Amino acid sequence: MKPTLTILLAGPRGFCAGVDRAIHIVERALEKFGAPVYVRHEIVHNKFVVDSLRDKGAIFVDELDEVPDDRPVIFSAHGVAKSVPAEASRRDMTYVDATCPLVSKVHRAAEKHYDKEHPVILIGHEGHPEVIGTMGQLPDGAVILVENVAQAQTVELPRNVPLGLVTQTTLSVDDTKEVLAVLKDRYPNLEMPRKEDICYATTNRQAAVKQIAQKADMIMVIGAPNSSNSKRLVEVARLNGCPKSMLVQRADEIDFDLFDGVSTLGITAGASAPEILVEEVVNACKDHFDVNVKFETFTEEDVVFKLPASLSA
Secondary structure, eight states, rough: OOOEEEEEEEEOOOOOHHHHHHHHHHHHHHHHHOOOOEESSHHHHHHHHHHHHHHEEEEESSGGGGOOTOOOEEETTOOOOTHHHHHHEEETOEEEEOOHHHHHHHHHHHHHHHHHTOOOOEEOTTTOOOHHHHHHOOOTTSSSEESSHHHHOOOOOOOOOOOOEOOTTTTOOOHHHHHHHHHHOOOOOOOSSSSOSOOOHHHHHHHHHHHHHHTTTTEEESSTTOOOOHHHHHHHHHHHTSEEEESSSSSGGGGGGGTTTEEEEEEEOTOOOOHHHHHHHHHHTTTTSSEEEEEEEEOOOOOOOOOOOHHOO
């Protein structure tokens, strides 16, 4: 007889509107232009999604110099520096920008601060594609990156002018509040965003994980190791009552030996992980346990982003 396992499925989980839009952009481009369609960087941070699009005819590259002039290229949902579309235009290439509209909003905010001659501070993780894209909206050196509380405590900024602030959209909500508190205390002339830059999907998924963290013996976050929002979900779970939390990409990565003493498993998925991978993990658990699935929904989401006009016709 199999042992019993209660699975708490966090909601919301998985795809956000920006990821859904980016994937549809690639699929629609393949329909319109035919294969191959090139994509600069992973369209979203998920191997299953990337492999699925590759099977349909998408070719993923690191830089534009790998793309023929006569084939369309798509820029990833994380956003790109201004130099990338400028180079595509110089080469007279057909390109489609799949940048999430909420990331584009951050780009516009940074530009507005810069136009007012305000120093621009970006809270984010160095080297993340979204951070590279945001910093690349402005000239070199115009954006000051702050990654954590320690840097917020030591960074030296002008004190006699307003300071502009933007953030990466996939950060830990709680960590970002701590960084903001330090910066605001040190620099009262800091201009806070009217609405938080951390996106609705990141915020909702973290809140949903907090809701199940104290009820679960283990939490499994389905997502990629290079997915910022997925890694943040693991951190949030550990900090809110469930230290036995981990990131997995697929069901075949699960070590069921770790389930000793686990009677309640929380499951969520990062914003770039499709629901089919959640189902795969639940089914894998059913091979080992008598599973009882409960839905723990924090809030409902109904956000939809339109496709670019060049593809919507």
